Amino acid sequence: MHESHIDATQPKPVLYAQLVQELQGLIAGEPDFIANLANSAALIYHSLSDLNWAGFYLLKDGELVVGPFQGKPACVRIAIGKGVCGAAAAQRTTQLVRNVHEFAGHIACDSASNSEIVVPMIRNGELLGVLDLDSPKLARFDEQDREGLEKFVAALLAAT
Template identity: 55%
Template sequence: MVHVPMLSADPEAFYSELRAQLEALVGDERDAIANLANAAALIWHTAPELNWAGFYLRRRENELVLGPFQGKPACVRISVGKGVCGTAVARGASVLVEDVHAFPGHIACDGASRSELVVPIRHAGRVIGVLDLDSPRIGRFTEADRMGFEGLVRILEQTGLDSVW
């Protein structure tokens, strides 16, 4: 049974516990889809004020396709360079957006989303997907969140991502 950490006032402690929980969930499992599905569920049930948590996977050079997620149905395909997810892939870096309505080219899969954090996932030296987090609250995500979720993605990058690519 996986213990879901309680939100701590200390982001470093919260993300440390969250990393430990993800490592326990992943364990020796090498299937990328299973690990991404469990990661999405863990994040969804642990991080407050989210209305979407999941992954988009780079299935073609210039396109992301919806992967495992928690939340309302979502956009299925996103072009690299478009929206927050596509921008994170094009830049090869995390993108933290305080207010998505002020982000040029934002793709509104859920009209309730107001802020977003997208973290690229790498395998064999290239961006192969993203962790996408949406919140209905403007300014929900902080630099501590960015660093914390980047740490979670590093754990996933060390698992069986080659089972998909």
């Protein structure tokens, strides 16, 4: 069993540096993408505060399909361009939504979610899926989260 050593009270840049380091140690030498996504979702969910969902949607046959996650049961399929996850996939850019109720077309898989950040996973120009984090707290995510989570996804993709 893996013991996490992340100090969630640190400033966000330090926290995310610790998270990336922890991720690299956790998935080192493991080639299975799904296993690494599962451990990555658990690492994020148990390391970051104020989350009610953390996980991945994977691109399959032209749509996003739920992958490994932590939290309540989720929407299984999301069309490209629909909701925050679909927008991140279509635009291939991180979507930082401080209030999901103001996001046109938001898909409410969990009515407790109030803010969301979605980072696309792109390797060699190919969209593999997205990392999706939801929070019951309004404005939970900011630019430091964007930067940290983009580095996290880059480290995950580099190791798998």
